[in-house]
Amino acid sequence: EDLRVDGRGCEDYRCAEVETDVVSNTSGSARVKLGHTDILVGVKAEMGTPKLEKPDEGYLEFFVDCSANATPEFEGRGGEELGTEIANTLYRVFSSESSVDLKSLCINPREHCWVLYVDVLLLECGGNLLDVISIAVKAALFNTRIPKVRVLEDEEGSKEIELSDDPYDCIRLNVDDVPCIVTLSKIGYRHVVDATLQEEACSLASLLISVTSKGALTSMKKVGKGSLDPESIFEMMETGKKVGKSLHIALQKILDEEESLGTSRQKVGFLG
Amino acid sequence: MAAITMRLPVARKAVVPSAPRGGEKHLVAPGDTITTDTGYMRGHGTYVEEEKLIASVAGAVERVNKLVCVKALKTRYNGEVGDIVVGRITEVQQKRWKVETNSRLDSVLLLSSMNLPGGELRRRSAEDELAMRDYLQEGDLISAEVQSVFSDGAVSLHTRSLKYGKLGQGVLVQVSPSLVKRQKTHFHDLPCGASVILGNNGFIWIYPTPEQKDEEAGGFTTNSEPVPLSDREVISRLRNCIVALVTQQLMLFDTSILYCYEASLPHQIKDILKPEVMEEIVLETRQRLLDLEG
Numbered sequence: 039e040d041l042r043v044d045g046r047g048c049e050d051y052r053c054a055e056v057e058t059d060v061v062s063n064t065s066g067s068a069r070v071k072l073g074h075t076d077i078l079v080g081v082k083a084e085m086g087t088p089k090l091e092k093p094d095e096g097y098l099e100f101f102v103d104c105s106a107n108a109t110p111e112f113e114g115r116g117g118e119e120l121g122t123e124i125a126n127t128l129y130r131v132f133s134s135e136s137s138v139d140l141k142s143l144c145i146n147p148r149e150h151c152w153v154l155y156v157d158v159l160l161l162e163c164g165g166n167l168l169d170v171i172s173i174a175v176k177a178a179l180f181n182t183r184i185p186k187v188r189v190l191e192d193e194e195g196s197k198e199i200e201l202s203d204d205p206y207d208c209i210r211l212n213v214d215d216v217p218c219i220v221t222l223s224k225i226g227y228r229h230v231v232d233a234t235l236q237e238e239a240c241s242l243a244s245l246l247i248s249v250t251s252k253g254a255l256t257s258m259k260k261v262g263k264g265s266l267d268p269e270s271i272f273e274m275m276e277t278g279k280k281v282g283k284s285l286h287i288a289l290q291k292i293l294d295e296e297e298s299l300g301t302s303r304q305k306v307g308f309l310g
Numbered sequence: 311m312a313a314i315t316m317r318l319p320v321a322r323k324a325v326v327p328s329a330p331r332g333g334e335k336h337l338v339a340p341g342d343t344i345t346t347d348t349g350y351m352r353g354h355g356t357y358v359e360e361e362k363l364i365a366s367v368a369g370a371v372e373r374v375n376k377l378v379c380v381k382a383l384k385t386r387y388n389g390e391v392g393d394i395v396v397g398r399i400t401e402v403q404q405k406r407w408k409v410e411t412n413s414r415l416d417s418v419l420l421l422s423s424m425n426l427p428g429g430e431l432r433r434r435s436a437e438d439e440l441a442m443r444d445y446l447q448e449g450d451l452i453s454a455e456v457q458s459v460f461s462d463g464a465v466s467l468h469t470r471s472l473k474y475g476k477l478g479q480g481v482l483v484q485v486s487p488s489l490v491k492r493q494k495t496h497f498h499d500l501p502c503g504a505s506v507i508l509g510n511n512g513f514i515w516i517y518p519t520p521e522q523k524d525e526e527a528g529g530f531t532t533n534s535e536p537v538p539l540s541d542r543e544v545i546s547r548l549r550n551c552i553v554a555l556v557t558q559q560l561m562l563f564d565t566s567i568l569y570c571y572e573a574s575l576p577h578q579i580k581d582i583l584k585p586e587v588m589e590e591i592v593l594e595t596r597q598r599l600l601d602l603e604g
Contacts, residue, residue, distance in 0.1 A: 039539050039542075041539065041542055041543060041546060041579075042546075042551055043481055043546060043549060044546060044549065044553075044579075044580065044583060045546040045547065045550055045578070045579025045580040045582070045583075046580045047542075047580075049579060050314075051314045051315075052583070053315050053316075053317065053585075054314075054315070054316045054317070055316075055317055055318070055319045055586050056317075056318065056319075057318060057319050070443065073583075188511040230581055241349070281314075284314050285314055288314045288315070288316045289316060291316070292317065294316065295318065295319055303318075304321065306319040306320065306321050
């Protein structure tokens with residue numbers, strides 16, 4: 039009987055609002071509101087040295103800040119534990135090679151590369167944090183504009199990096215394979231997608247899966263102190279893949295729509 | 311089939327105020343001077359400083375003859391004797407239960423104020439004290455009436471009638487206490503098939519209407535039978551309607567909830583939470599309420 043307290047079915051998401059380019063001094067930003075959950079993601083592209091084991095790739099660094107505005111439990115250092123846990127989950131989700139084309143972030147192998155610092159800010163906690171965070175990260179990466187650089191060789195062999203003067207001359211990232219997280223919470227004998235705070239309090243175990251737009255699973259994690267039957271894990275995985283694909287389609291549609299409005303778009307921002 | 315809707319944010323439009331009845335509302339913020347006339351008595355939400363009457367909360371000024379008070383828009387529940395409240399048991403202590411009622415201090419339900427099952431009237435003995443946990447445990451929801459208010463503002467509750475007691479299966483909606491209208495009765499049986507208890511503390515309890523009305527056992531037995539789907543749909547719809555009324559800051563009473571329910575019937579239950587549908591049904595409700603007043 040597919041009916042939850044607020045009338046949704048077990049596979050329905052709450053209505054989401056997505057806006058990109060809200061923070062002007064970042065390379066890319068996005069704000070996503072789903073019910074009472076509000077997440078702001080900013081991406082800053084900075085020059086750095088590549089990691090030793092991957093000399094011809096750039097990399098992503100995640101940092102999650104649980105603002106004290108979200109819930110009183112985050113006051114002071116209360117939100118640090120949750121923040122590091124979410125950041126570790128994001129690292130894991132993006133650890134797969136194909137999610138972001140890291141080779142395009144390389145400038146000079148072994149010497150210079152672009153490092154994308156992805157900062158997540160939790161403005162309000164209304165349940166289902168990780169799903170919304172992954173949607174916002176994907177939207178922010180879609181919105182990221184990395185300036186084009188040229189490498190000039192000097193007579194002595196030292197390399198100089200020149201940034202182009204034109205602010206619109208930049209490279210965009212291909213986010214087709216960026217995964218989105220779908221959290222499936224087990225309540226009783228059924229599992230639900232997009233749990234509210236009350237539903238999260240009732241569920242003993244949840245499964246976090248990250249799905250790409252083509253339906254491929256990149257990572258899976260079980261959270262909660264309850265146990266999950268292997269059969270129900272299979273069912274949840276299938277539901278998650280199905281829901282994940284529709285999530286990607288809806289998100290891509292809204293991002294393309296926003297893109298097509300171009301500069302005539304009225305920015306709503308935070309005071310709208 | 312999963313339904314995922316995403317949209318671009320729309321700037322909020324300034325709400326056109328409905329025709330003010332009885333003049334414009336005087337809205338104040340904490341620190342605003344209400345009046346410099348010293349002839350007024352100060353009520354709740356105000357204080358006197360340097361012969362000026364200043365507001366201490368954000369809300370609308372209410373004037374009754376010489377009494378000036380400020381009714382806050384969003385506050386914690388302040389107990390008044392005779393109010394109906396819905397609360398959750400947080401602690402079981404020696405001769406009383408501590409109940410959470412969205413107020414500044416936990417409310418108290420004394421063992422002597424509680425109805426014993428069977429409706430007997432006798433002195434509470436030591437066995438009753440030991441059996442307290444059999445009646446009400448931590449996490450249970452109860453409906454009760456305010457018996458008295460202590461000097462520090464804490465509220466003392468009683469369940470000395472068969473209509474109060476432990477609540478069974480239903481849905482709780484938490485709203486601001488200022489949105490619940492004071493009425494003669496707060497227990498309503500709506501014609502759509504569900505019943506609702508509008509607690510003055512902002513806790514609203516929606517539950518399926520029980521079939522037998524005479525089987526009251528002091529309110530301790532809870533019915534754990536699965537609720538049929540049709541009842542659950544009605545309850546979900548009512549819950550979404552109440553959330554819609556609250557976001558648009560409309561007073562909650564049985565007529566407004568009923569009108570909102572009827573206005574929402576053409577839409578699907580989960581669509582009621584969409585901003586444009588919410589505005590539409592609340593506008594219709596507001597219109598019908600204005601027509602009702604004449």
